[in-house]
Amino acid sequence: MTTRKLYKISFLSAGRIYELYARKVASSELWGFTEISELVFDHSEGVVVDPTEERLRDEFGATKRLHLPMQSILRVEEVERRGAARIRDAASGEAVVTPFPMPGKAR
Numbered sequence: 193m194t195t196r197k198l199y200k201i202s203f204l205s206a207g208r209i210y211e212l213y214a215r216k217v218a219s220s221e222l223w224g225f226t227e228i229s230e231l232v233f234d235h236s237e238g239v240v241v242d243p244t245e246e247r248l249r250d251e252f253g254a255t256k257r258l259h260l261p262m263q264s265i266l267r268v269e270e271v272e273r274r275g276a277a278r279i280r281d282a283a284s285g286e287a288v289v290t291p292f293p294m295p296g297k298a299r
Contacts, residue, residue, distance in 0.1 A: 198274060201228055202266040208288060209266065209280045212248065212258075217268055220259045228258040232274055244288070248277045 199217050203210055215230035233249045252258065279288040 198232065198271050199228075200267075200269045200271050200275070201260075202268075203260050204264045204266060204282055207282050209282050209285075210248070211278045211280070212252065213271075213274050213277060214258075222259050224262055225259040226262055226265055226268075228260060229256065231255060231258070233277065234274070244279055245277050248279070 196215055199214050201212050201214060201217065203212075212228070213232040214228045215232060216228070218227050218229075220227040231252055233253060234245055280286060281288055
């Protein structure tokens with residue numbers, strides 16, 4: 193039985209470090225970019241919901257392919273299992289707190 197490769201991609205965007213998981217990482221057809229595709233998100237139906245994971249799924253869930261400038265990529269790791277997708281502040285390294293959306297308010 194073959195297992196599919198899984199990559200953890202860390203990249204810088206708007207002063208924050210995003211950490212996402214994907215099945216494919218390749219050179220993009222766009223010069224100077226790296227193509228990330230088949231993004232992997234936690235689809236658990238449990239009671240506990242991670243608001244950061246939810247925010248990343250809202251932002252990137254419908255993304256077919258993500259083309260990242262090579263300069264923004266900090267690290268690409270091949271991992272055995274998926275961890276939590278995160279957003280951290282680039283200066284401090286602290287996790288960015290994503291509040292739960294309030295009923296009746298737009299995000």
